[in-house]
Amino acid sequence: MEILPAIDLKEGLAVRLSKGLMDSAKVYSKEPWELAKKFEDMGAKWLHIVDLDGAFAGEARNHKVIEKIVSSTNLNIEVGGGIRDEKRIIEYKNLGVYRFILGSIALKNPQFVKDMALKYSLVVGIDAKDGMVAVEGWAEVSDMRAVDLAKEYANAGVDAIICTDISKDGMLSGVNIKFSEEIAIASGIDTIASGGVKDINDIIAAKNSGKIAGIIVGKAYYEGKIDLKEAFSLS
Template sequence: MEKYMAIDLKDGKAVRLSKGLMDSAKIYSNEPWELAKRFSDAGAKWLHIVDLDGAFAGDAVNLKTIEKIVNATNLNIQIGGGVRNEERIKSYLNSGVSRLILGSVALKNPEFVKEMAKKYRIVVGIDAKDGFVAVEGWAEVSQIRATDLAKLYADAGVEAIIATDISKDGMLCGLNLEFTSSIAQASGIDTIASGGVASLADLDTASKTNGISGVIIGKAYYEGKIALNDIFNNNF
């Protein structure tokens, strides 16, 4: 199971939110590239970045910060937040990002996402509240069930789906593995669990859950609940 360390960017700084609320942002680093290097040195292979400003603005607001991270490490980087057109996809890939996460547009324009998945390395982000898809930086909750959206991408060629339970994100209350597994079953695609990791036990349980190929780890590390050495030296 792949472990994805997470960096959420707001105003060029590394922050974490609670339940996706922007006014809950807590700053953990003014130099996100230093965090990324720390993750790389500990043994991380992947870095998960969300441009929180971009998620609301629909633009690559923190591109310069992301480029610093790319240049500071050899990590594979997946990034989401405001990626809604092919021009932005190309821009990120040209900057050294490995693959793109398409979230809001995955609900609003599935044909575009499927077309992009034929040409580029694409991950679909499905964020849900009470089982329904949330978009636009989680500011809007749709009437579409997350599992129904997952089914749309069953044979689309996307590399993975990131399943986030918003109610657990940043709350250190444990992963919603039932939700994540339902997304994996509906899509038949490797699914990455996101939101709520609080302990090594969460990682262990996730690694034994069908369909889960990875876990995103954020606040549990930043709040000292999990040490980097324990994340990458255990055989999850």
């Protein structure tokens, strides 16, 4: 099971939100590339980056910062937030980004995602509020059930699904293991749990589930609730 440290970018800074609310942003680093290097030194193989400004605007807004992060480490980097077309995928690929997270467009244009999955390394991001898919930086909640969207991508060639329970995100209240397992079962695709990691016990629970391929760690690290070196030793 992979552990993916997370860097969320807002106006070039590394921040964390609570329940996806932009006005809840707390700044943790003014130099995100140094943070990425620190994760690598701790033993990380992957880095999960979200362009929060891009997620709300529908277009990339932290391109230069992401470029600096990529050039500062040898991590496998996945990026999401505002990727709506192939042009943006190509731009990130040219920077050295390893794979690309498609969220809102995965709901609105499944065929596009399936077409891109034939050409690029893609992850589908499924963010849910009360089991229903949320899009546009979580500002809108659709009438699509998260598990039904997961089924849409079974055998579609995407690398993985990242599933986030918005009610848990940034709250240090524990990962929604059951929700992550439901997505994994519905899709048959490697599923990465996101949102709510509070301590090492969440890492252990995700690993013991046997159905979860990865877990994203954000606020728990920034608030000193988890020792990432210990977590990497368990993965």
